[in-house]
Amino acid sequence: MTGETRLGRFGWKANQPTLRQQVAHALVADMGVTTTLYRQEQGRDAPGEPEVSQDDLDLLMIYMRLLAVPKRRDWEAPEVQRGHAVFRALGCAACHVDTPQETGLVEGFDEVSRQVIYPYTDLLLHDLGEGLADGRPDGLATGSEWRTPPLWGIGLVESVNRHTRFLHDGRARSLEEAVLWHGGEAAAAQGKYVRLPREDRAALLAFLKSL
Ligand code: HEC
Structure with missing residues (x-):
């Protein structure tokens, strides 16, 4: 401090x-x-x-x-590939960045220095709207701003943590509910998700589960 x-x-x-x-x-x-x-x-x-x-x-x-990031599973499966395309088409990757990022130099830790990673986050604050607001400004973040959480490893939450509670207060009971709660800056992406054909929604969820 x-x-x-x-x-x-x-x-x-x-x-x-x-x-x-x-x-x-x-x-x-x-x-x-x-x-x-x-x-x-x-x-x-x-x-x-x-x-x-x-x-x-x-x-x-x-x-x-x-602590290592879990390896992706089934990423070559056609449904997962299609889900990734849907993820991009909806604009999810604007915040949950899906391009490679490189770590910096971590003194004494060659294992994690200068590594290419795919955390699926920009690590930035975004306003996700009134529905997700907790009304508790914190530091420079307002009551409705949240840092984009990384999505890597999210597909293993259920088997490792034995729960499927997502978002900052665990209100979403599934990955799909987490997507449906997005508003504010993510309202357009959420709106597009809701209007997708059923197979594309399933493909997107299969992609999230592969992370
Ligand atoms: C404007 C930026 C933005 C966009 C666009 C966006 N998200 Fe998010 N996402 C966030 C933020 C911020 C949170 C955390 C919100 C909270 O916890 O209240 C989040 C949370 C999540 C979570 C829950 C993560 C966890 O660990 O609990 C999932 C899953 C998710 N997003 C998937 C998606 C998908 C799929 C899309 C596209 C349909 C999408 N997001 C679009 C910013 C975004």
Whole structure:
């Protein structure tokens, strides 16, 4: 934490500039666990010794950084290929960018440096409309702005996490519901999805499941 306003890459509202800060914030805000970055729990008395040491936080960072992205499945299947074409035609890729991106240099981590990746996100904030607004501005994000979440690995949420809850508050019970909630800057893409023939909708969902 430097007191400067920096562009965030992590968090639903893009409000965390580094992975370390995102993890330390999640530890304290979601689990009430203090670290050297956040020595005090919100609403609690005086800051004490951090519950997670600097060394353990460093180890946690190594683990998080080296977590691999799952391999795509069935990407050659004709239905999946068609779904990708539909994804592009609807304009989903305007935010969930489907072109290759290259990672920067991560000191000490050759495995993840200068790698070509397909995260399916621009990592930017977009206004997704009143329907998805939480009315809680955060950093420079308004109540209806959200950072485009990466879609890589989304097809495995069900088998790995054993749930199919999507969007920032888990309101969507399936990938299709997640698409249907899109509004604001994504209203045009959502409108086109609704008007698709049934086979094209199925193909788009098959594509999402392959990620
Ligand atoms: C204007 C940018 C934009 C466009 C266009 C867009 N999305 Fe999104 N998408 C987002 C944002 C931002 C979220 C997060 C919204 C939230 O959580 O409330 C999101 C969430 C999602 C999610 C849920 C991800 C998760 O981890 O919960 C899926 C699936 C998804 N989009 C698919 C699509 C598809 C398919 C299309 C095209 C029909 C599309 N999106 C078009 C910005 C966009």
